[in-house]
Amino acid sequence: MLEADPPWSRPLMLESTMSTGDIIETEKKAPAHFTEEEVAADSESQDLNYKKILRKIDRRILYLYSVVYLFTQINKGNLSNVAIVNLEAGHGIKEELSLNSQQWAWSLSSFYYSYLFFEPLATVLLKTFGPRVWQSRIMITWGAISMLQAAARNFSGLVAVRFFLGLAEAGFYTSVLYHLGFWVKPRELRQRVASFYSVGMLSGAVSGLLAYGISFLDQRANLSGWQWVFIFEGIPTVLLGIYTFFRLPNYVEDSNFLSEGEKKVLLDNLPKSAPTKADSSFSWDQVKELIRQPTFYTYCSIWFFQGVGGWGISFVLPTIVYELGFTGTATTQLMTMPPSFIGFILLNVLGYMLHRRYIEAFPTAMVMSLIQIVSYIVLLTVKSNVAKYVMLNVATAISNSLFPVLWPDRMRVVNGTSSSALAIGITNTACQFLGIVGPQIYQPKFGPTYRVSYACSIALCSCASASIALTWYLVAKGGLLHTEGAFREDSDDTDKS
Template identity: 35%
Template sequence: MSQSSQKLEVDELYQKAEKMEDGSVISDFDPNSLEIRRVRRKADLHLIPIFSLLYLFSFIDRVNIGNAKVAGIEKSLGITSNQFNMALTVFFIGYILFEIPSNVMLKLLGPKIWISLVIVVWGGIMMAMAAANNAGSLMAARFFLGVAEAGLLPGVIYMISVWYTKREMALRNGLFFSMASFAGAFSGILAYGISKLHGKANLEGWQWIFLLEGLFTICLVPLAYFGLPQSPATAWFLTQAERELQVARLRRDAGPAKEEHFSWTQFRMAVTDWQVYMYIIGYFMGSAPLFALSLFIPSIVLSFKYDPVITQLMSNFGGHTKKAVAIGLIVSVGCVGGVLGSFIYRAEDAPLYTRGHTISAALTFVAGCASFVLRFLYIRENRRRDRLSPEERARAAEGEELCDRHPDFRYSY
């Protein structure tokens, strides 16, 4: 099907959804009806496994430098502990700078093309890290690895947000993020197996870790390109009737915040919205201990004087534009926590690392408090909107592209 004919088909589908919203069909939707459950199950079976697998390898590739440290990269390159910590930090600098641009590119090119490009680039950089021969080259590779990986996490979160209703997203995001925990265990086992290649082809164990794990990542490109649809309106795994139902129910769930075109107005709304910064606080506080433990668990275990091979095995741990920009902003600024996490566990605190564990626990507590406060504020705002008089509602609904500021929009928590 040509691009023009496909666009025409999508436009007709959205026009049909608009007509359904003006009539009685949408209002009669039962979210637990057999038809909707079938569409939701198809999305779960086709999308969540792909998202989870991509994130698994993304997380492995960003934290495998911890396994490389155990495999001797510091000694091989002649770098100090401070230089190693800087190599951890520069990843997050590249990651932070390119989160929002990556989500804008995702919206312009579509997930099928953009995420496939992202995987090729980050896998290639991962493999190139095997050629690092000093601290500078290692830091440069880590910086560009962060730039490349910046396109995945916020991109996938954004895709989940355009495929599921507000109340369906939490579970799917939870399943997707659970891969971070699995990566912690899987990374150690994988590094153990790969490090056994030490000496083969005159390469050290840490070089083999970067080479093979980067290659495994690139092998995921066909899965992303052929498995990810550009949008719910063009999903190949849904029938025509199911695509119409999916688009209609998502547009109904979006309510007044259904603008899908790129908008600088929504861009500005995202970067000035207090909610975004509440999420940033929670994500920052949660990501610092997450990345600290993910990066340093192999070193922490090694401090107990286990053999390096055993150490590897023991390391068992509203409007579319506004939505895209907000997600990118939350993840990018929140990932500054990863910079902090790079310095929480100091070598001189071994083997108990009391200081690092205390900081991690405190940050996790603050993240929980931020989530509680945000939930309270959402409840209060929804109730305020429920109490608006017809005149107050009419005044609040004036203007264009109000997105979630429209008085008919309700926050999910």
């Protein structure tokens, strides 16, 4: 059993089975002074124990969430991939459902209306129903409704299914972050959030590869290729939801894969501002405290401007690549894969460097945002299709990587269970405007040059950079730039292991 107490204190823990004389004798034998080397050795031993426990949490929680996130992101973005599936054969989704440019934009956006309004509540409900039940419910309903997209026969049917798809999926990503906050202190989340998010980024590559392969099933069983894509990509999410119901642990206190000593080590390492199992699901006092914080609004601004301006292009990436004229629709699916791989590598490198404290979150996010702006300026001004494709890779990789760089700090500077749930939920909700505004900015009618679209992205990403700078200033002004939690007295873990 792992223990948080130093070795020299362990004999005193047996006093319930020892006589008074034995206790006195033991105390006499206890060393009166410990050298710096002994203290350092014990501290190192406790740190190794803590890391060993974190690895157990990773295997039981983080890895499961990462795999699930990959498939939920595949389901979430597959409408962009099916936009060009079997287009040359006359069996594309836009042609078969008679969708014009505006209707296609609304088909993409409809998902995010329900998602946007339900996400904050969905994050809070995780505490009400418990992570295991709530997350498995999201996965099963999400996968089932995703497959129903194959049954759409017209614009209204597709919009309706997409609306309920957003309602079913709302809160999964934010609930993962919220759930991890019950187990791991914020600064230990930096590399974990980056790794988790990077697996989801691979969805662009996996979805493109799946769409490429599934497109060859066109007209099998009287179903078009785009219908088969929806069906095949929804099945794994349902199966993972069932698995999650039986395997996902809820909280540290009631976990059955940790010893009592390991649980104590985990709970002792959490800052006092972290969410806890014992807290009520909702507290108005914490809500009032949250909305009085200036950073609440600046963080939301970052997520809004970066989401719409930086990530809006993701909805039409296959179409933009196709319109560059390099190849046909099937091979274009493969050409959408490099941005995902680049983002995956970039985010894991950044996560490692943030964890080791070679770099800090705010300056890193600022540099990334500025590079992203330069990428869109190049896309707006150059005529070379090769240069445009390179910049598409850069812009997309950065847009997907910026949020996880800042997420641990967003979680770190809030206090309490209700505040954590609402701060995570509402902040990410601000990003969901990307699904409402993004498809409108990147409508097919602006192609193939998309000059209007790129100009909008430049303006919005510039606002995101300003929001990052302001948030950085406010966090530093509040004395929380280097704390472990939301209070100045919270110690800062300086370990770089």
